[in-house]
Amino acid sequence: MKIAFITPDVSHQEGPAKVTACLIERLHKDHQVSVFSHSIAGIDLSKIKHHKVPAVKHPKFLEYITFLISSTIILAVLSLLRKRDFDIIHGYVCAFSTDVITFHFCEREGLRLEEANIIEIPHKNASQKLKALDHKIYRRLAAFIEGLIFGHNGSEVRIVVSQHDKDLFVRHYGAATESIIVIPNGVDLKMFNPANRPLYRDRTRQKHGISRNAPVLLLAGGDWERKGVRYIIEALSLIPRPDVKLLIVGSGDEKFYGQLAELKQVNERVIFISHSSNLWEYYAASDVFVFPTIYEPFGLVIAEAMASGLPVISSRLAGAADLIIDGVNGILLRDPSNVNDLAVKIELLLSNAELRKTMGKRARETAEKLSWEWVVQKTLAVYNMVLSREVYGGALNQERRVI
Numbered sequence: 350m351k352i353a354f355i356t357p358d359v360s361h362q363e364g365p366a367k368v369t370a371c372l373i374e375r376l377h378k379d380h381q382v383s384v385f386s387h388s389i390a391g392i393d394l395s396k397i398k399h400h401k402v403p404a405v406k407h408p409k410f411l412e413y414i415t416f417l418i419s420s421t422i423i424l425a426v427l428s429l430l431r432k433r434d435f436d437i438i439h440g441y442v443c444a445f446s447t448d449v450i451t452f453h454f455c456e457r458e459g460l461r462l463e464e465a466n467i468i469e470i471p472h473k474n475a476s477q478k479l480k481a482l483d484h485k486i487y488r489r490l491a492a493f494i495e496g497l498i499f500g501h502n503g504s505e506v507r508i509v510v511s512q513h514d515k516d517l518f519v520r521h522y523g524a525a526t527e528s529i530i531v532i533p534n535g536v537d538l539k540m541f542n543p544a545n546r547p548l549y550r551d552r553t554r555q556k557h558g559i560s561r562n563a564p565v566l567l568l569a570g571g572d573w574e575r576k577g578v579r580y581i582i583e584a585l586s587l588i589p590r591p592d593v594k595l596l597i598v599g600s601g602d603e604k605f606y607g608q609l610a611e612l613k614q615v616n617e618r619v620i621f622i623s624h625s626s627n628l629w630e631y632y633a634a635s636d637v638f639v640f641p642t643i644y645e646p647f648g649l650v651i652a653e654a655m656a657s658g659l660p661v662i663s664s665r666l667a668g669a670a671d672l673i674i675d676g677v678n679g680i681l682l683r684d685p686s687n688v689n690d691l692a693v694k695i696e697l698l699l700s701n702a703e704l705r706k707t708m709g710k711r712a713r714e715t716a717e718k719l720s721w722e723w724v725v726q727k728t729l730a731v732y733n734m735v736l737s738r739e740v741y742g743g744a745l746n747q748e749r750r751v752i
Contacts (some may be wrong), residue, residue, distance in 0.1 A: 356441035410487035452655025456492040471492040512644035535721035543658030545633040553634035567635035573601035577641030586613035586694035632657035656716035660708035678711035
């Protein structure tokens with residue numbers, strides 16, 4: 350099968366770029382894979398064909414629109430020259446002229462949350478105001494393009510990464526989105542593994558000046574406003590245990606949240622770490638993964654933490670919360686902004702080593718069902734469905750549930 354991926358970035362860092370990289374690495378073994386992207390890293394380019402798509406990297410909204418326009422033009426030219434020889438064109442994020450498109454975020458839901466100030470973007474100083482303006486333009490633009498794609502009965506197959514996100518698309522766009530297919534993200538079960546604990550725990554803690562016995566909480570990812578960094582810092586201030594440390598791994602407004610930690614008198618307990626390419630080492634170094642997100646389409650870091658054998662405290666508003674049975678293989682938050690409830694649940698796990706152990710073991714067992722090989726097989730089933738030109742419905746209904 351000849352497969353083309355359309356995506357701005359491919360790498361093993363985070364988000365859609367990481368998901369695409371994981372799929373490409375597994376698909377190119379048995380299929381001819383071409384990638385249309387602005388950047389690509391961590392992929393053996395001798396195994397695939399890469400087409401560089403020009404795009405302006407900054408600001409964010411300009412990167413989005415220039416990539417969309419450039420990729421559309423390139424595909425149109427290849428088609429005109431009869432060189433667009435692909436069985437499947439798979440777009441990630443918003444893209445035109447595709448057979449399959451995967452949405453990793455409901456832009457209209459993000460816009461709703463931001464306009465209602467449920468997600469608040471810092472905008473106190475000049476730098477923050479510029480970033481907030483860029484983000485506002487980007488979100489409105491992305492929501493507009495998303496509406497164009499869902500505003501017509503196109504022939505492309507649409508995939509989302511959780512039942513929670515499918516419900517949001519149906520809420521915003523109506524019955525036309527009920528045929529969306531749900532394929533969750535996968536997790537590398539060898540890379541993210543409880544066996545990492547004895548290998549990296551002490552070394553990673555020493556690197557950041559954390560003692561061997563200190564309780565450690567972890568949150569990983571970007572978009573800190575959406576992922577509830579504020580809530581976990583506020584909850585930390587309610588936990589009367591000065592030895593508890595919080596690791597925040599990823600990119601965000603460190604100055605703003607550092608000031609919040611100082612205001613809450615927990616700045617010596619919070620450690621900010623720029624995005625790490627060895628995230629599995631931080632799972633190994635931690636005791637509890639905390640993710641009080643306001644909205645998360647899936648939450649790959651939740652699956653990775655579970656695969657690493659960590660007990661997870663997650664908001665029900667994360668798509669990966671579908672994996673968690675409250676009190677069995679993790680703990681769910683009904684309201685991520687309820688910092689008192691969050692503090693109680695953190696204290697519950699920190700005070701009971703046996704519960705952490707049992708919950709972590711069950712979390713690993715759950716994550717073992719989400720291998721990337723399983724995701725690849727489900728994705729290939731969609732490709733074959735497109736190629737066979739079968740009518741949606743009937744036997745295909747099984748593929749249109751949470752696969």
